[in-house]
Amino acid sequence: FESKLKETTTRLEQxxxxxxxxxxxxxxxxxxxxxxxxxxxxxLKKDTAELREQPKNGWCAIL
Structure with missing residues (x-):
C-alpha cells in the first residue's frame, strides 16, 4: 500500500x-x-497627437 501511495504522490507532484x-x-x-x-x-496616441497639431501649424492634410 505504501509503495502505491508514494508512486501516486510522486506522480501528482510531477x-x-x-x-x-x-x-x-x-x-x-x-x-x-x-x-x-x-x-x-x-x-498611436503620440501619432494621433502629432496629426492633430499639424493643421494648427499650417499643414494641409489634403495637399
Missing part, C-alpha cells in the same frame, strides 16, 4: 510541477503581449 511551469510560461507570454500592446497604444 504533474503539479508541470502545470506550474505551464502557468508561468502562459503568464510570461501574457505579460509580453500586454507590454507590446501598451507600447503600440502609446505610439
Amino acid at each position: 504533474q503539479l510541477a508541470e502545470e506550474q511551469a505551464a502557468r508561468l510560461k502562459a503568464e510570461q507570454a501574457t505579460q509580453s503581449a500586454q507590454t507590446k500592446s501598451n507600447d503600440e497604444i502609446g505610439k
Whole structure:
C-alpha cells in the first residue's frame, strides 16, 4: 500500500510541477503581449497627437 501511495504522490507532484511551469510560461507570454500592446497604444496616441497639431501649424492634410 505504501509503495502505491508514494508512486501516486510522486506522480501528482510531477504533474503539479508541470502545470506550474505551464502557468508561468502562459503568464510570461501574457505579460509580453500586454507590454507590446501598451507600447503600440502609446505610439498611436503620440501619432494621433502629432496629426492633430499639424493643421494648427499650417499643414494641409489634403495637399
